Amino acid sequence: MAYDVMAVRAHFPALEEGAAHFDGPGGSQVPEQVAEAVAGTLRAAVANRGVETAAERRADGIVTEARQAMADLLGGTPAGIVFGRSMTQLTYDMARALAKEWRPGDEIVVSTLDHDANIRPWVQAAGARGVTVRRADFDPETGELDVAAVAGLLTERTRLVAVTAASNLLGSRPDIPAIAERVHAAGALLYVDGVHLTPHSLVDFGQLGADFYACSPYKFLGPHLGVLAADPGLLETVHPDKLLPSSNAVPERFELGTLPYELLAGTTAAVDFMADLVPGIGGTRRERLAASMTALERHEEAMLVRLDAGLAEIDGVTSYGAASRRRTPTTLFSIENVRPADAYRFLAERGVNAPAGHFYALECSRRLGLGDTGAIRAGIAPYTDDSDVDRLLKGVRELAG
Structure with a gap:
């Protein structure tokens, strides 16, 4: 190829x-196809999602297609794809929601290799709940975050580990499947920042072992948006603050307000463009x-x-x-x-x-x-x-x- x-x-x-x-x-x-998808959606009639009018059906179709596109990109399931303004916003939202179950004496682990968007939301949520924060340090000579650096901090009180799949500063890639194995053995959840990995390598959500995987379409040729992937069953156990009339179904319960349909259309176009970087292959997306x-x-x-x-x-x-x-x-x-x-x-x-x-x-x-x-x-x-x-x-x- x-x-x-x-x-x-x-x-x-x-x-x-x-x-x-x-x-x-x-x-x-951004490739022309993405710009055209965004502009085309803005030119077309759209409304809040529904089934009665063409505008409602168009909006619903855009959301459905974007969830499927991101599921194809990440190896996940459409029912586990959550959209938000940015990875930072989604991580703050998830940190606040998960922290509702944390108690004083609990612990979380963050990594000094990470972008602050996968450190500060967890540190601040932990501070509000009286939870201890432990830091896993990487080797500054090699840029590597060893599995042992994370595993050595895990205890029966660990509730969550936040770590990057690839450093946005150095590019180094921790062994996420090995880290996931140890995190889950300790009974904790693993939140992975995949913003810098997703543009460069095929992601397999199942093989990674992450409980949550966050990324940003504008890093892989798409529009400014954030995406969170998780197992729908796990999302069912998380209860964020939301408006009373808004849907409590997963994944909609995590999406506050009307989604930006034009950006979702652009995201689908970006995934399609990535799928056809080598044209003429054939097969599923x-x-x-x-x-x-x-x-x-x-x-x-x-x-x-x-x-x-x-x-x-x-x-x-x-x-x-x-x-x-x-x-x-x-x-x-x-x-x-x-x-x-x-x-x-x-x-x-x-x-x-x-x-x-x-x-x-x-x-x-x-x-x-x-x-x-x-x-x-x-x-x-x-x-x-x-x-x-x-x-x-x-x-x-x-x-x-």
Whole structure:
């Protein structure tokens, strides 16, 4: 299965502006099909979901299709797909709902590898209930979060473990199935931040072993939205605060207010686009996703190898977490005697979008010794090609020299 990056790039109008985009971890560019799906929904008649009018039926169909698309992408079930404004909002909502059952003396575990959206909601919910917070630390030399670092903190009082499937700062990928096995053996729940993994690797919700898996379509070529996947039976046991007249059925009980139909249509279009990154495969959408994501991983790995090798040849460049055994195509680096913000500006002036900072992975940045300043992050996306990587390396060489 050949991955034709030039054919993929042709679907992205934003690339016509000429920039080399390494800012995908903060939000990917959008293919024309996604924009058309959003605009088409806004042009059409829609209403609150129902069955009496064409507008009601259209709205209901959009929601149903989006749940199925996300279930296909994540290997889950449509009845367990919850939509929200963002992953952060969904995690805060779930933290507040789950914490209703926590008692003083209970414990939760978070990871210093994580984005703050999978730390702060749990820490704050624990503080409100008198629950102890334990932190699993990653190895700053390798960027790895070992299973033992999490397992060593589990006790009979542990109620929940929150951990990332891939670091948005370093790209390193903890062994989630192994962590899940130990978390469940302790009788606790596992909440996984899949925002940075989902754009780069085929997710199998069942094999991961996560109880909750959260991600963001705008990181995998879709619109700004949040998605939470869980087993419907588990969702039945969770009771969030909601309006009295609103549905108490799962998954609707977790969706506060009217859903953004145009963004759901865009999400379905994004999943369909990902499924057809390698055209002509055939089969179900899940089968096409499996083939396309496999080809995408090979392409992105080749781009990452090219980038890492180039950075290693430049004097004064330090890469972080590059020793990780498994990484998404993400590189964090700094340049000696150059402030990250200045490097960001220098590269941007040359048409290379490689932002700098801690990217809300604040505890991770601090553990790496980068404080609140962070470093430069370059993320590979489905539309990244050799010329993009070469432009970034050229800019870094100029700046380092």
